[in-house]
Amino acid sequence: MNAEISPQIAAYLAHIAQNKQFSPHTIEAYRRDLQRAQVFFGISQTTLAWDDIAPDQVRVYVMRLSQQGRNGRSIARALSALRSFYRYLMRHGEAKRNPAVGVPAPKSPRRLPEVLDVDRAARLVGMAGDAWMTVRDRAILELLYSSGLRLAELVGMDVQALNRDEGTVRVLGKGRKERVVPVGRLAWEALDAWLSVRATHVPVTEGALFVTRQGGRLRARAIQLRVAHWGRTQGLSVGVYPHMLRHSCASHVLESSGDLRAVQELLGHAHLTTTQIYTHLDYQHLAKVYDLAHPRAKRGK
Numbered sequence: 001m002n003a004e005i006s007p008q009i010a011a012y013l014a015h016i017a018q019n020k021q022f023s024p025h026t027i028e029a030y031r032r033d034l035q036r037a038q039v040f041f042g043i044s045q046t047t048l049a050w051d052d053i054a055p056d057q058v059r060v061y062v063m064r065l066s067q068q069g070r071n072g073r074s075i076a077r078a079l080s081a082l083r084s085f086y087r088y089l090m091r092h093g094e095a096k097r098n099p100a101v102g103v104p105a106p107k108s109p110r111r112l113p114e115v116l117d118v119d120r121a122a123r124l125v126g127m128a129g130d131a132w133m134t135v136r137d138r139a140i141l142e143l144l145y146s147s148g149l150r151l152a153e154l155v156g157m158d159v160q161a162l163n164r165d166e167g168t169v170r171v172l173g174k175g176r177k178e179r180v181v182p183v184g185r186l187a188w189e190a191l192d193a194w195l196s197v198r199a200t201h202v203p204v205t206e207g208a209l210f211v212t213r214q215g216g217r218l219r220a221r222a223i224q225l226r227v228a229h230w231g232r233t234q235g236l237s238v239g240v241y242p243h244m245l246r247h248s249c250a251s252h253v254l255e256s257s258g259d260l261r262a263v264q265e266l267l268g269h270a271h272l273t274t275t276q277i278y279t280h281l282d283y284q285h286l287a288k289v290y291d292l293a294h295p296r297a298k299r300g301k
Contacts, residue, residue, distance in 0.1 A: 005031065005034070005035050006038055006043055008050060008094060009031070009035065009038065009085070011088075012034070012084075012085050012088045013030065013031055013034075015088060016084075019176065020174065021152050021153065021156065021172055021173055021174050023150070023151055023152045024220055029077065029081070030081040030084075033077065033078040033081040033082070034082070034085055037061060037078070040061050040064065041053055049094075050086070051094065051095045054099055055101075055102065055103060058079075058100050062075055062078075062106075065078060066106055071106075072105050072106040072107055079103060082100040083098060086098040086100055113243075113244075113277060114244050114247060115247045115251045116236070116244060116245070121145055121245070121252070124141060124230060124234050124236060125141045125142050125145055125190075127233065133226075135190075135193050135197050136194050136197070136198070136210060137226050137230060138190045138193070138194070139190040139191050139194035139210070140226065140227070141190075141227065141245065142186060142187040142190040142191070143183065143187050143190070143191065144227075144242055144245040144246065144249075145248060146183055146184040146249065147169060147181045147184075148181070148246045148250050148266050149171060149246060150174075151223060151242040151243065152220065153172065153173055154223065155210075155217070155219060155220050157169070157208075157209045158207040158209055159195070159207060159208075160207065161209070162191065167183055168180045168181060168182055168183060169181055174268070179268050182266075201213075201215060223242060224241060227241060227242050227245070228240055228241060250263050250266070250275070260272065260275055263275050
C-alpha cells in the first residue's frame, strides 16, 4: 500500500491519538486498515469521496479481505475501524451515513485469551533483586497482575492516581472513561518500594508513575520488552506480554469469586459479553480437573 492516506484518515488518527486511550499498536492497526479500505474504494485515484461509499461496496470489500486469507477476527477489526471512522466523518459533516453499519464479518473460532496459572504468575512477579530497574519492574508486574490494567492505562498513569488510604488506583480507560480499581497488598508493597527509589531519580516536575533511567515517562514498547524479559529470566515456558497479566488477573478473580459483574467492573468492559470469555477459561479448567479426578471421566478412551 503506497497510497498516501487521505486528509480525513489523518485527521481521524490524530483525533483518536489525542482523545482516546488506544494503544499505539491499535492506532497503527487502524491506520493500516483504513489505508487498505481507501485503496480498495479508490478514494485517492478517482473523484469518489468517503460519502459516496455504499453498504454493498463495504460487503464486497469484506469478501475481498476474506479471499485474501484474512481471518474473521482481522476482518472484524477492519470493520470496526471503518465504522468508527465514519462516525467521526458524520460528526464533522463529511458523511451522511455509515455504510459499514450492519455489515457482518465472517465467523471465526473464538480464541481464548492466554493466561498464566497462579503458580507461574507468582513466579513471574517474585523476581529477586534491589537494583533500580528491578524494583521498578516488580512494581509494574505486580500492578498489571493485581489490578488487571491495560498497557495504555499503565503507561498513562501518574503518581497522583494512587490512593494509599483507600488501597485503590484511578485509571483512565478506553474512551477516556475513568474507573477506580483495587490494588492488592503485595502490589502496594512493590509500589511503596518503587516510590522510595523513584524519589531519588526523578525531578518533582515529572508526574509519571513509571519512568525511564533518564526520568521520562516509560513507554508501551519498553514495558512490553521488560515484561518479556522477566518471563524469560524467571524461566516461564511461554512468551509473556502485558495483556496476559490482565487476562490472568481476570481469570483468577473469576475462578475464586464466580462474580462476573465484579470482573467486568474491574476490567472496565462496557459489555458483559466481553467479560464472558473468561467463563470459557473457567469451564476449560473445570474439564481438566474433572478428567484428572473423576474415576469414570475417561471411559471409552
